[in-house]
Amino acid sequence: MNDATHSPPPDAAGLAAPRTRRQPRDQRRAQILRESIAFFSEHGFSGSTHDLARQIGVTQPLLFRYFDSKEDLFEAIFKAVFTDQWQEDWPRLIRDRSLPLRERLARFYRSYLGVIFNRDWMRLYIYAGLADVAINRRFFEMVEHQILRPLCAELRAEFHMVPPEAEPITNDELDYVWMFHGGIFYHGIRRCAFGTSSDHEINPAMLEVSIDTFVSAAPNAIARLLRPPSQEGYSP
Known part of the structure; x- marks a missing residue:
């Protein structure tokens, strides 16, 4: 029997699945900021960043890659919601x-x-x-x-x-x-x-x-x- 008949199709021959394209940093930060605004408007500013990260589907370390601290996040919210408007x-x-x-x-x-x-x-x-x-x-x-x-x-x-x-x-x-x-x-x-x-x-x-x-x-x-x-x- 011809071994070629047992060869997997080209798209299944161990080729890696295409990677999900990452958002540019500014877009990702803006998305997290929008979702943070919605979170704190619902839960208040006593809401924890742990709960925030869980709700928006990121880890706390990732959250703090975009905002240095909870206070920095609040400052970004003030700018987006109040100052910029x-x-x-x-x-x-x-x-x-x-x-x-x-x-x-x-x-x-x-x-x-x-x-x-x-x-x-x-x-x-x-x-x-x-x-x-x-x-x-x-x-x-x-x-x-x-x-x-x-x-x-x-x-x-x-x-x-x-x-x-x-x-x-x-x-x-x-x-x-x-x-x-x-x-x-x-x-x-x-x-x-x-x-x-x-x-x-x-x-x-x-x-x-x-x-x-x-x-x-x-x-x-x-x-x-x-x-x-x-x-x-x-x-x-």
Whole structure:
């Protein structure tokens, strides 16, 4: 009998199976980061890297080949979710006096809420506060210094009040704009983080009503906050 009849077919003659092509390092790191964002938004920042690695199908040593430490991973999450989505046009828009203040606020919040009104963003923000991770404190500072303090100055300018150069913005004024901003922000927490609705969008008419109410009340409110306690009456 011809030995050739016993020869295995060429594709089975001990040839190695083709290797799975590895992802480039940057792509693999980005994938792990995306899956880490989903993990911590679900489990909070007290979740362990052991559980994270197991859920995304890698080993802890491999995880730490891409991130030096858990803190380094948190920093990458902050950059991806918060810093990279912050738009440089937002502070400029708040200060753009070529537009009415109401229009500036409407444009800003339509854009801003489009970024933050999603489940991962909201849950990460809340979990960071509960775990005493610096993520939400740093974002808080960005909002206050780049948006809300400038808004205090724009309110004074809108209603021809003393400029901040002559009389610094007070903590009471800042609290006033924080209460307005916080009311809008809580709408996203209620819907996105607490799951009271599958609709994460705010009704545009409701947003406009909130802005109109805030701006209309502002001249009297700010004047009261700036007036010495012993002074009575106010004529805008």
